[in-house]
Amino acid sequence: MINLEVPKKFKPLVSQAHQVATEVFRPISRKYDVAEHEYPKELDMLAALIDGMNEGSDLGGAGASGVRRSASDKDSGANRNGTNLSTVLSIIELCWGDVGLLLSMPRQGLGNSAIASVASDEQLARYEGRWAAMAITEPEAGSDSASIRTTAVLDGDSYVLNGEKIYVTSGERADLIVVWATLDRSKGRAAIKSFVVERSNPGLKLDRLEHKLGIRASDTAAFRLEDCRVPKDDMLGSPDVDVKEGFAGAMQTFDNTRPLVAGMAVGLTRACLEEARRRLDEAHVPIDYDAPALTQPAAAARFLEMEADYDAAYLLTLQAAWMADNGKPNSLQASMAKAKAGRTCVEVALGCVELCGSLGYAENDLLEKWARDAKILDIFEGTQQIQLLIIARLLLGKTSAELR
């Protein structure tokens, strides 16, 4: 087991996040798993507290909105004061508590990360304090986000959006939805832009909320956009269709958000391992870190194997976030972290259920719930297979047209 010490300056943030996970998330975890679609009102007060923490701190945020860059950071490509790292560390703690509740935290949406990554300073100021969801996926465009069909047509001072968006996390509760749409389908990836749409926009019509396997505390919405008018100033990034730049602007968001989702998976994995360890201790199964796994009881050997995977996922996640903070291109490491952490959390959650037998399968404990919550972390922000594809492209120097 590798014990990397948390940097001293981040310790208070990590300890506060852990306290929130223990005292707020865990006690209501099962409640909102059962009461799907009910808003976890306990989070309002917490969100206000976190806003206060973020305002008083120059260390970055406690949730997804923490990935913010100042103008000078943007020029250098770096994030000051380890914003990504502190955000990942606090997300790990909060998801040790509950992933669905973290995703339900007001003003901490993945849309907030998109805004923080690519919005102009004027836009950043305008959207400050708003909760933003992210709408990329469509019925005909999931993994292949370049094939989205939602269109944006300039008409005077507005863009008019038409299309369909599905699986929008926090789509019902957020104030804003960051919608991906194409200016011209014939121009491919380069024409895809993101637009910040007010949730109250009459052209944005909520179709339904999904019923899900896991993360039931988090709402997942499907929308239709019908002649949805969005002021020109609410487009993120440049309106130019630069075929050379292609998807680069939009993809920059993923370099920041994938380590965060990896952090969610790491937090959930640790929760499962700790619970399984408690059960093994109760059953008097010794775990010896100085002896080869094969010489130990089968349950201990299995546990050690899962813990090694956890360590690898944790270290890759910290590396990806650290690189973003230090202005180093991290697309490869962000995908590696997301792939390893997503896969590990599914395997470990099920492995821990298996180790604990019927106790792991019962609803009295949270292991059963964590095994259901885990799967989404290997699906959204790019599935396992898509991360492996991106890693292969980057390592082999192939374009998306060459390796698909």
Ligand SMILES: Cc1cc2nc3c(=O)[nH]c(=O)nc-3n(C[C@H](O)[C@H](O)[C@H](O)COP(=O)(O)OP(=O)(O)OC[C@H]3O[C@@H](n4cnc5c(N)ncnc54)[C@H](O)[C@@H]3O)c2cc1C
């Ligand atoms: C609970 C939940 C919340 C979500 N939240 C959001 C959100 O907030 N915003 C948003 O925009 N989207 C969101 N999504 C959508 C999510 O990002 C997509 O489900 C995901 O990108 C996969 O797309 P898909 O479901 O269309 O699957 P598909 O793309 O149809 O893929 C199906 C399977 O085929 C595999 N596959 C696809 N292409 C390839 C390939 N080239 N090579 C090998 N394998 C491949 C995939 O890995 C997957 O296993 C959410 C989804 C869920 C379930």
